[in-house]
Amino acid sequence: MKYLRNLSITQRISVTLIGTLLTVAIASGLLTLTNFLQWDLSGYVMDGRIDSTIVAAVSRTSGGRLVLKSTAELEALKREAPGLWFIVRDQSGDQVSMGQVSAPCASIVATLPRLFSGDVTDISEHDNLSCKFKTMRTHLGEAQIVYGGGPLMPIWKGAGIAVLQYLEAPFFLPLLLVNIVAIPVVVALALRRLKDVVQLARYVDINRQGLRLPEEGLPREIAPLVRAFNAALERLDAGRAQQDRFIANAAHELRTPVAIIRARLDALESGPLKVKLEQDVERLGELTDALLDLQALKSTIPRMEPLNLVALVSETLADLAPVVLAAGHDVEFVCGTERLEVSGDAASLKRVIVNLVQNAIKHGGDAITLTVTVRTEAAHVLMEFADTGPGIPPAWRDQMFESFSRYTRHGSGAGLGLSIVREIAVMHGGRATYFEPPTHGTGIRVSLPRIEAGKDFSIQNVNV
Template sequence: MSIRHPRSLKWRLVTWVAAAQGAMFALLILAMTGVVGALWMRGSISSGIYERSTIEALTEAVGRGARGELILRPAPELERLRREIQGFWFIVRDSQGREVTEGQAPAELTPLMKGLDTVESAVLRGNRGDDAPSLAIVQWIDTAAGRVQMLTGGQGRLLLHQVVAAFLPMLYLTLLIIGLMTVATFLVTPFVVQRALAGLGRVADEAKRIDITRSGTRLPAVGVPVEIVPLVNAVNGALARLDRGYEGHKRFLADAAHELRTPIAILTTRISALQPGPEKIRLLEDMTRLTVLTGQLLDLQRLDREQASFAPVDLVALAERSVLDLAPLAFTAGYEMSFEAETGEIRVDGDETALDRALMNLIQNAIDHGGRRGTIAVRVAKAGWIEVCDDGDGIPPDQREQIFEPFHRLRQGGRGAGLGLDLVRRIMGLHGGRVEVVAGSSAGACIRLIFPRQRSS
């Protein structure tokens, strides 16, 4: 993630706040520059007396000549003082007695000149009032020409760079404050955003639990930032509409399945009255698949709407009955059938109708996809499981989980609607068990129903 193109909300906020603070600092500098410039142009600043104007101008201008004499280099500020100050004067001298002068010093200073050599720094006012410019200023100062003593009048006005220098401490303080605010932004904003969006974590957790089998699920709006509440409400509204549509879809399937049972029964009766032959066998197989599909749709609706009524169920008797019911269809399709039970009775708690439908679906699935060859074997074990195996082409390892998804077909154009194994999975989940693909004695498919609670006798 780059700062220029932040991907998260917190870093987007940090970037924009830091940018806003930088813009504020730039605007502050422009405002201060504008105010100082305006005051300078109006003379509100430049008209004031600044006694050190000549000293500072001379410091920039003084230098040494080729023979070591003191000279004055051209300096704009010094030229300005010459133009503006009437009777402009100064004396610059070094410890060797070399000096450069201009103008006429006040007569009052003549008796004091010899004694000023030992004075480091002083302001001489004479008998003038407090508001009047000083008579003279004397100071030893380091320059490009070395250490020299300057003696000059106390007249002059503020220079522009002096005004800027006076505002620099305030500018640095402002920069320090804004810098600290920026650091605080980078440190505090992520924490504040994380705390403010903590409610979204609960919304995300609830959203993960949304499933087609859990109607009525809604996202909580408690603790969610007010800016996000409209989005949560919109999602909840969409979920409500989906629930209504799904309920209508399920009602339609249930009604259609009920309506199809009568014409399917009539067609089955009429086909049974036909003369024996290959066409009759194929028609009977097709009608059987229609009957199974109608039963699957009704079973799905019943599982969604009804509470399962559990009672002791004998798995051996259940499996034997299913084999006897579907044996004629298996024989007609070209299979042999076998049934094995490790004991005479194995009891589990369950819904006998639903379990019968699950086992019938497995056997029907073996008839449809077993390749019309070999044996369909049904086995019941003492450990509490039933498995149905065939001698067909088997199930690829990477498809062993997907085959239990609704409407999933192992091969395009295969028989069935892809609801049988999904129904089996849901029925076993209702009983606290599971269905899985296991390795059989042959290369064909072998699917096992595993029950967690059992009663052996």
């Protein structure tokens, strides 16, 4: 049982069915054996190897006469059974013999041409087979053979060999071999739809709302589990939608008190307390705006169209350059081509550039250099933002794109800038990741699917 726990469904079913078939084969063989023996295991029968040994020792002369030759197998048989005798007769009546025919079988030898096959047992020794005769096709043609006095074996053993030769080997063994190959294939075909479900389940993510696993074509035993999983996904989507509505409403409600506080701060006299309060209100305002931006991304349908990403990045950086320089930093743009097309929403992609530049200004430290690179890699266009600041601690890099994630509690910002970047990247069929820049600092890479220039562009909503 412990072994079965480590097997796949296909392997478990295959092992069980093949084991069942093997059990049936063994039980059928035992049942046939007991039927042959009629539950009587006493007595002996002639060893079955005598037939082939005798026939192999007989050949024909150039004149066509039967002749007996000495073979190693025959000599070994004679040593094992000194009383062995036999007669081999062909259709023409020519025959060869060896040894003295036993008395119970003398009459059988006299009528051999009229007999086909059978066994003879002396009534005085009813447990022992006296002789055996049969008609068989050999290299001599059709021939008759009768023999006795050979080595004996217990009846149960001889019947067991017969069951293996005439039942198990020609019937159950081929069936078992065929099923060893066929059963795993049949089971795998029956569960092939389940593999599609497993593959699709890998894409289940809290940010992929509306994703459902396919229920069509599944086995009846698996379908209820998939339906229950889809029901759980529906409840998660409903909870996520309720949470998003709450955050959006809260952000809207915050705007009014923030505006009132700003107005009242303007009426206060200048001083350290006023400066501190203005900083706090500014941070609260940034949080409110970021929350509204994040919810707007999730609730609006982007206007996707072919865009020259090189031009979009260049123009946006030119607009941001005064802000970067005023903060005491430098920015440079690196690109080896004038045109790289992607399918995207211009306003959303511009927000990505603005957020990443602002993120570098806020967290990069003093007098950093921000290098923005646009390049291609396989079927994607990459935007890379690398600064020369203090960098991101390794322990925080896996969660840096989560909402409200900041590796220092006292830092500025709401912790939503990188989350918005990730949302926009996913919306465009791409991704946002951290990378280690050549120099010490922070590197953020945004990859977007590339489209070939001049090709027709159409948008399709695809649920992954």
